[in-house]
Amino acid sequence: MKDNSCLWGYHPVYEALRARRRKVQTLHMVLEKIRPREEELMRIARQLGVHIKGTSPQQLNAMVGHRRHQGICAQVSPYPLSSLQDILERAESSARAPFILVLDQIVDPQNFGAIVRTAHCAGIHGIIAPKNHSSPPSASVCKASAGALEHMAVAYVTNLVEALKHMKQRQIWIAGADQNSPDKIFRSDFTGPLAIVIGGEEKGIRPLVKKQCDFLVSVPQSGAIGSLNASAAAAVVLYEAFRQRQL
Numbered sequence: 001m002k003d004n005s006c007l008w009g010y011h012p013v014y015e016a017l018r019a020r021r022r023k024v025q026t027l028h029m030v031l032e033k034i035r036p037r038e039e040e041l042m043r044i045a046r047q048l049g050v051h052i053k054g055t056s057p058q059q060l061n062a063m064v065g066h067r068r069h070q071g072i073c074a075q076v077s078p079y080p081l082s083s084l085q086d087i088l089e090r091a092e093s094s095a096r097a098p099f100i101l102v103l104d105q106i107v108d109p110q111n112f113g114a115i116v117r118t119a120h121c122a123g124i125h126g127i128i129a130p131k132n133h134s135s136p137p138s139a140s141v142c143k144a145s146a147g148a149l150e151h152m153a154v155a156y157v158t159n160l161v162e163a164l165k166h167m168k169q170r171q172i173w174i175a176g177a178d179q180n181s182p183d184k185i186f187r188s189d190f191t192g193p194l195a196i197v198i199g200g201e202e203k204g205i206r207p208l209v210k211k212q213c214d215f216l217v218s219v220p221q222s223g224a225i226g227s228l229n230a231s232a233a234a235a236v237v238l239y240e241a242f243r244q245r246q247l
Contacts, residue, residue, distance in 0.1 A: 015147025030071035087126030113144020176213035190241035
């Protein structure tokens with residue numbers, strides 16, 4: 001079974017059932033030693049008319065290609081991608097000022113998923129990433145996000161620079177996270193209509209993308225390590241913005 005045709009692990013499957021954004025066709029489960037949370041999963045699946053099929057751990061290993069499935073796998077329809085316009089309309093119709101996350105070439109599924117989880121918890125309206133050199137919204141990303149991907153609007157665009165220009169035309173300020181910026185996040189204003197750009201794990205934000213940023217911010221730190229990884233940096237920046245926007 002291909003990575004993008006199934007979800008595996010408790011949280012991804014549970015959140016897919018709760019979100020109801022994609023069709024869950026069959027729920028494969030190891031039906032030995034069912035705990036309360038698995039009973040709840042099965043209850044929701046039955047309510048939605050999902051076929052539940054008992055299987056063995058060995059069969060699930062073969063289906064997903066590893067043993068990290070927690071005895072649960074669901075055959076699902078493809079992840080429902082959004083468009084840039086969808087995300088902008090969602091943000092602008094919200095009671096809160098637009099709050100958008102831009103991921104510039106985040107290719108590692110674990111980092112992408114961890115960032116999605118933080119973004120969902122911080123109230124991001126949607127995530128925008130380039131079609132090329134970005135992690136797809138795979139089952140691995142969903143697992144790393146603890147299922148938060150199922151509730152997040154994600155758009156992949158052909159030209160990230162043009163997408164940023166379009167956001168700026170709609171009065172959204174663009175803030176780029178850059179470890180070399182002298183302006184620290186705790187002295188920056190994140191309260192208005194905002195898009196935060198997080199760069200890739202190796203090179204950070206690309207120069208052409210950086211040129212579109214209205215301001216650059218850095219995370220203060222000490223110690224011998226050069227910088228935080230992308231998901232950790234995103235968490236710090238997003239939650240500083242979240243804090244300011246709650247005041």
